[in-house]
Amino acid sequence: MEAEMREWCVALPKVELHAHLNGSVRDSTLLELAKQLGDRGVIVFEDVKDVIMKNGRSLPECFKLFDLFHILTTDHDTVTRITKEVVGDFAAENVVYLEIRTTPKNNEAKGMTKRSYMNAVLKGLKAVEDVDAVLFDSILRPDETLSRTPVGDLDGVTKKKKIYVRLLLSIDRRETTSAALDTVNLAMEMKDQGVVGIDLSGNPVVGEWETYLPALEHAKELGIPITIHCGEVPNRKEIQAVLDFCPQRLGHVCCLNDEEWKKLKSSMIPVEICLTSNVMTGGAPSLELHHFADLYNAKHPLSLCTDDSGLFSTSLSNEYYLVASTFSLSKAELFRLAQGAVEFAFVDDEVKKFLRAVFEHVARKGLMP
Numbered sequence: 226m227e228a229e230m231r232e233w234c235v236a237l238p239k240v241e242l243h244a245h246l247n248g249s250v251r252d253s254t255l256l257e258l259a260k261q262l263g264d265r266g267v268i269v270f271e272d273v274k275d276v277i278m279k280n281g282r283s284l285p286e287c288f289k290l291f292d293l294f295h296i297l298t299t300d301h302d303t304v305t306r307i308t309k310e311v312v313g314d315f316a317a318e319n320v321v322y323l324e325i326r327t328t329p330k331n332n333e334a335k336g337m338t339k340r341s342y343m344n345a346v347l348k349g350l351k352a353v354e355d356v357d358a359v360l361f362d363s364i365l366r367p368d369e370t371l372s373r374t375p376v377g378d379l380d381g382v383t384k385k386k387k388i389y390v391r392l393l394l395s396i397d398r399r400e401t402t403s404a405a406l407d408t409v410n411l412a413m414e415m416k417d418q419g420v421v422g423i424d425l426s427g428n429p430v431v432g433e434w435e436t437y438l439p440a441l442e443h444a445k446e447l448g449i450p451i452t453i454h455c456g457e458v459p460n461r462k463e464i465q466a467v468l469d470f471c472p473q474r475l476g477h478v479c480c481l482n483d484e485e486w487k488k489l490k491s492s493m494i495p496v497e498i499c500l501t502s503n504v505m506t507g508g509a510p511s512l513e514l515h516h517f518a519d520l521y522n523a524k525h526p527l528s529l530c531t532d533d534s535g536l537f538s539t540s541l542s543n544e545y546y547l548v549a550s551t552f553s554l555s556k557a558e559l560f561r562l563a564q565g566a567v568e569f570a571f572v573d574d575e576v577k578k579f580l581r582a583v584f585e586h587v588a589r590k591g592l593m594p
């Protein structure tokens with residue numbers, strides 16, 4: 226029964242709206258990169274290996290780990306490699322639309338600028354194998370799209386899987402106002418290259434809202450959609466400010482008090498729910514007591530997401546499975562959750578139409594009970 230449900234969650238076409246590139250890297254790749262740097266004497270492999278393989282990650286540990294991941298991954302070729310692998314991994318579990326977010330990085334020692342970092346990401350998207358990763362040519366005939374999505378697999382047609390990929394540029398809370406503005410301007414510059422939005426993320430105990438606000442306001446003026454990590458820690462002042470700012474989407478919303486909770490619900494701002502991430506980092510006390518249930522029962526717009534599938538050893542299919550097993554959602558309800566997420570994507574209407582068609586096709590043909 227459990228195995229059948231897990232398989233069903235993998236077969237379900239899914240939409241991923243909250244996945245950090247460097248948090249989604251396979252352990253095996255991190256270990257391989259660590260081995261290479263160990264051999265060159267840059268790090269001590271044995272120490273790093275234990276850290277990568279350790280289970281259970283508190284919030285402060287996560288950010289120490291990201292500093293380590295960035296040492297392993299921040300050169301152009303490696304950024305290209307991890308992008309290619311991450312897209313391939315999501316496509317393999319029938320994610321049909323993926324918004325990957327990543328923090329463009331300046332790294333003088335590596336000759337890296339925010340722009341060259343993003344070029345390395347684009348190169349990775351173009352290099353995806355065995356999967357059609359659609360970044361630019363969004364206009365395809367519907368029948369072509371349908372025959373190459375996971376629906377094709379369910380129909381018994383073995384064609385390449387198709388995944389639409391778009392990018393969000395993250396502002397790291399450690400950055401200055403000017404660096405945050407650079408990221409927003411870069412997002413604008415890369416609008417025709419698959420960049421569809423801005424994210425605010427990074428260690429929630431670091432930095433001040435006032436530092437990023439000018440950049441977020443600039444993005445708003447430019448009409449760039451924004452998603453913000455909100456309430457990973459109980460920072461009352463900032464949670465208020467974020468809710469007042471009214472971004473297009475919010476991530477997490479863990480530590481809201483009653484008043485903020487009411488405000489969120491009346492705002493109808495779609496929430497990116499990251500179950501495993503929240504339980505591991507202590508944002509939610511347990512799966513059973515996760516605030517998903519309250520928002521779901523209130524019919525608040527929601528989408529299930531992984532956050533950092535590598536760091537938390539999860540997958541989007543597993544997040545759907547966890548919702549089914551913890552909150553007793555039926556397959557029909559899981560299907561509607563996945564389908565509903567299309568509406569919160571930052572992508573243009575043309576792609577949304579195709580994604581809607583994918584779900585309608587699956588429903589009409591009775592491919593998913």
Ligand SMILES: CNc1ncnc2c1ncn2[C@@H]1O[C@H](COP(=O)(O)O)[C@@H](O)[C@H]1O
Binds near residue numbers: 247327328457502532
């Ligand atoms: C666990 N909850 C979280 N809360 C806040 N920010 C997070 C995060 N998980 C990841 N990031 C943000 O994403 C970066 C890694 O991917 P990129 O280098 O951008 O591809 C982290 O350094 C952090 O800034």
Ligand SMILES: [Zn+2]
Binds near residue numbers: 454
């Ligand atoms: Zn996140």
